[in-house]
Amino acid sequence: MADTGLTSAGAAISGTPSFIGTIVVTITASDGNGGSASDSFLIEITAASANRPVLPAALFNYANQNLPAHYTQQNAALGNVVGTDNTPNNNPVTDEGATLGRVLFYDKRLSANDTVACASCHVQANGFTDSAVLSVGFDGGETGRHSMRLGNVRYYDRGRFFWDERADTLEDQVLQPIQDDVEMGMTLTQLEVKLQDVDYYVPLFEAAFGDDTVTSDRISLALAQFVRSLITFESEFDEAYIAANGDPDDFDQVFSVQEARGFGIFRGQGRCDQCHSTSAHVSDDIHNNGLDVATTGDQGAGDQEFKSPSLRNVAVGGPYMHDGRFATLAEVVDFYSDGVQVNPNLSNRLRNNNGTPRRLNLSNAQKADLVAFLETLTDQNFLTDPKFADPFTGS
Ligand code: HEC
């Protein structure tokens, strides 16, 4: 390079690259008397910002979120959330791990043709489910079941995942969509090779795991950390809980009269809280809840028993049930009121003493009350929190 006028104050070299790649730049300074010194550095030119994550300089807090007491202490009437945490000892949530997990969750490179990310079927504004009945995978195919909301999955005590619990742990679960023929269409080896070549993963793997080696085990750990960090605890229900100091009879300090009546049905005659349990509103187990299965033949976990996602954010997270058969909460409530079906596997909790299906026979006003209560479980902060949002913002 010709003399560009280096002075003791320095110099600027500029230009606009017309390609993607790495340039080696060597700077040599000569003093005109035979003395010289040189140094080299790299300039990396990468694709447009839409394809790169934008992350905050200081990491978001995923590991020590400011949980209210009802997520950290047992309540006699409303259950023990902290006792249901399925985080394994070998994979606690760290800010570095969850940050990597967030980028992976939103990265379309996890699918064979770069078209589908986890977030394509798990949308934050919908409580991390899909508003479509079935989701569309990388090659245009449809999933066999409706997507699931992901808030509070950490508090499913049984620690198994999917509607039919076929994944034994969350660490197992998160690798399955990647390898699913319909959803993302990759092998784990292909994934490792592909991501090892993506520059922005270098510092993310280093921060989370100490070096930049991409392995499917590390991908699994980081994705599971991000998913476990999706705790939702700032709904109207939580405000009411705090105002009432955990006494379910005093939630009317925050709840409207209608919402308070709906809460009464939920934990009273409806016995909804037996299965949608604790103040995190997660399933206690798999159950048959009396849906008409003749229409689909889906056997679920074996006896037409299914897990339910947490009811947190349910009002923005339809359609409902494993096959998305109900479009609205009003239809769900109609079902529990009038539609619970005879089934040899029907849960005893949904049977009368003589074994027949227990239908609640609610009035129209009571149905509206129950829907109003379910709407108190919506947490706007969770649905818009930047730390759970798409980091690939440049589109
Ligand atoms: C093409 C759509 C699609 C993609 C992509 C997808 N999912 Fe899902 N997800 C679903 C569906 C559908 C289910 C329910 C499937 C079933 O139970 O058979 C599900 C279930 C889950 C569950 C189980 C929740 C529970 O409470 O048991 C988790 C966790 C999850 N997905 C996380 C992820 C992660 C992480 C990724 C990316 C690696 C991902 N998903 C990619 C559609 C998708």
Ligand code: HEC
């Ligand atoms: C015996 C346990 C049980 C009881 C009692 C029960 N549910 Fe459920 N609930 C389930 C199961 C299991 C599912 C998922 C069923 C499926 O998709 O096959 C479910 C699904 C739901 C869903 C849809 C969740 C989603 O993400 O699609 C809503 C809403 C719901 N129940 C509300 C209620 C209300 C309100 C009551 C009380 C009137 C109630 N449940 C009583 C077990 C129960």
